Amino acid sequence: MNVTPDNAVVAKEPDNDSLSGAVADTVSALGAPDSAGPQFVRWFREVAPYVHAFRGKTFVVAFGGELVQANALNPLIQDLSLLSALGIRLVLVHGSRPQVNEQLRLKGYTQQFGRGRQPTDDAALECAKEAAGEIRLDIEAAFSQGLPNTPMSHAQIRVISGNFVTARPTGVIDGVDYRHTGQVRKIDIDAMKAAIERGSIVVLSPLGFSPTGEAFNLAMEELATSVAVGLRAEKLIFLTETPGVIDEDGNVDTELARLDADALLAAGGLDEDTAFYLHYASRAVKRGVARAHMVPFNLDGSVLLEIFTHDGVGTMVVEDTLDDLRPATIDDVGAILRLIEPLEFDGTLVPRGRASIERDVENFSVLEHDGVIFGCATLHHFPQEQMAEMGCLIVHPEWQGSGEGELLLRHMESRARALGAKRMFVLTTRTSHWFIKRGFVQGGVSDLPKERQSAYNRARNSQIFIKRL
Template identity: 45%
Template sequence: MKSNDWLHGFRHSSPYINAHRGRTVVLTLGGEALAHENLINIIHDITLLSSLGVKLVVAFGARPQIQQRFDQAGLDAHFHEGLRVTPEDQLPLVIEAVGALRAHLESRLSMGLINSPMHGARIRVSSGNLVAARPEGVLNGVDFGYTGRVRRVDVEGIESLLKMNHIVLLPPLGYSPTGDVFNLSYEDVGSQVASALKAEKLIIFTGEDGVLDEDGQLIREMTVRQARDRLADAPLESHAADLLRAACEACVRGVRRSQIISYMRDGALLEELFTRDGSGTLVSDDNYEQIRGARVEDIGGILELIQPLEEQGILVRRSRELLETEVDRFTVVERDGTIVGCAALYEYPSEKSGELSCFAVDPSYRRAGRGDEILAMVERLARGRGLENLFVLTTQTEHWFRERGFEPSTVQSLPGPKLASYNTQRNSKVFVKRLA
């Protein structure tokens, strides 16, 4: 790393810091994550997020720790359809394992050693009977005993703690009005709590970089529909499937985004929150990325996108003042609050023709179909306005347009007003597409 690389990264993280300040983020950490050597770095990152004003809820699991208690006691664990059966005589071991982990997490979040990232942090951690549970009951003849599911989340209680800047710690235990304790799935706790709080994000830690495809490659983004298709078409390891289902469930119930990241990778949490593309798999059921008409507040983003192309002579220079008067002609691709693509449509109604102009896609997001999506949107707009032809002037990308149905034409074929303003020094080539 160059000596000033940190400065560049820090400055570019500021929009994300501002975006997350005061927002609620729910983290889920399985027992495997709590036993991993990278846990201390995750704790440091949680502390940093809290100091930046992010409201944090941490739901944790304890499966390997529970299994260790069973092994020490010489007991066999029983599962049915992937779900633990918890007889009454085994419940104390579950409570012991969960209680020990809770104390372990609280102690780690209380560290404040000099020369450590947590020095002076003074993190306050709260927990309690914030999740009400119901028994799983009997399924297919199997009595699940004290295994349960989330019945109700004490939203008011959690929010009151978050307002006091406490980190809320939720164990995989729930309580019933009868005074019973139930062993819960931490994935269910995290998903249900995130939904109830209408959290900005649910972040799920896993042993992989995220969700992997059949070739073992990371899938960066998935809609809920794509995630459910993945679950139906390509079998995942049982725990990975549970995590993906929890992510989908949260999104369907109102969480803007769920993100699945690695607990083994140092800094994965910060990278997921403070960079545009994150480190793992994003699952969303909202307009995380959308194509829409431009607004006045997009002008700065459009300028930032097109200025490098203007400097290279690929695009004609446009001033902020001109963009302000013509912003309603633009279509933009917005990704997580950043403009990553744009195009403008200039109409010539008397000739029933339109010009596709100022067409740009951020270099980091090319070759992913965004240019085609922008073109399709502009074509729909042109057809809807009764235009029969769409033309483009280009000096660099004639093959891209020809591959998409544009035919070579002449300068003399341009509409009169455009012909009068044609810049002969640029010597742009003209291509036209008939809009069927």
């Protein structure tokens, strides 16, 4: 929907039958060379805010041996090398559960590891060492690739691993001696920071060492969480066998507040794998990690899609939801201009310019997600007539279709009522039906406040719609 005046509203009805968004456009571009150029440029520009936001930040990426078993390691390494090239600092934590189980089976042992803490005997520890060493070498080899015409071309990435993790024995619990199963005691955060600040990628295996030189088998999820907390990481990303938390409609719940995640865990309705990862994601956020993600590894490029698209493809846990509808500040002027300028260019909006936005910024509200402003609206009060004008209601095209325009409208109606307005009006040239569906009725110039009547641009011939509050 494009509502414009002399003000404007841009939102859009959901269209489930159409491909929309940066990801769909990119896919379309790959199959349609004639149109690839403009679509690629638009997509590249739209991911720029995320690149700016995450450069210099630390991500901890954790995955189990199931990912390696599914032959998904090489594509993941290519995507991670791209993140590294964009200035994101990376720590990788890998698991090896299926590989350990396979080693045990081949050697004739009956023990098999599943989710949760289990005892590790001498034979299982040796299998854990072998499996961890093999996967670590596979990771190092993958990061060492540099074939021309591949994503790794010109990539020169240094991978560092070592004794960063001090462990302690789990001990005896309820009469069960866990032997070589351990827990994280301490992480050498300073050494790890020094490595990643020099541009290296730190790779951690699920093993820790005691001051006496013993090795202990660790849970990958616990290790990754401890590392993310210790580094105060921006993100902890679990690459999982599950698609994420599924809501009542069968869709992936893309964002959960931590308290909501804890409530789901307490209710006990989640499948075992999802609950297992969600437990650690919630724990990480509770202990200071900004965002924890559960991302399916069977979707090619899932890490990139999760980081560089608005809704992502998995479930993100945050201390509180990241969509923030708030009053604009002077620091938001640049972002508001970027939303407005394409509509000014195509004639949808009357040109305003930076100076006008700066003078009017206290009348704006903005929608922000994960530090990126993707919507705005403005409200002008006419107290004598007890009316308010809503204008510049804009939702970025790539983030339309999920009710953001409706959210902004309700917010501006609430603001208008708080100011004492009894009616709210908009001027539009293109989206009358959207407003009619939301309770607006058509009016005329004579229905506007006198001050607004004198400023009405008859050359644009905008339609006038009014709603009682």
